[in-house]
Amino acid sequence: MSSFTTPHFFFLFAMKTGKKKLAYGQNPEDAYENLKLRLTPDEMAPIIKEEFLKIPQRELRNHINELG
DSSP, rough: OOHHHSSOEEEEEEETSSSSEEEEEESSHHHHHHHHSOOOOHHHHHHHEEEEEEEOOGGGGGGGBBBB
């Protein structure tokens, strides 16, 4: 139940390819850890952990063409 009382956000992490990877969590570290749960180490390798953009859900559609 505690996850419902804590706000979560969308984060776009930059990748070495120039694209971005979408993640969801309470903060950037949490979102990055969530990515590690669903991606393989090879898929995580191009993600730049320190470069991210926090976006509201309503702006997600504006960033669709950046996802990779």
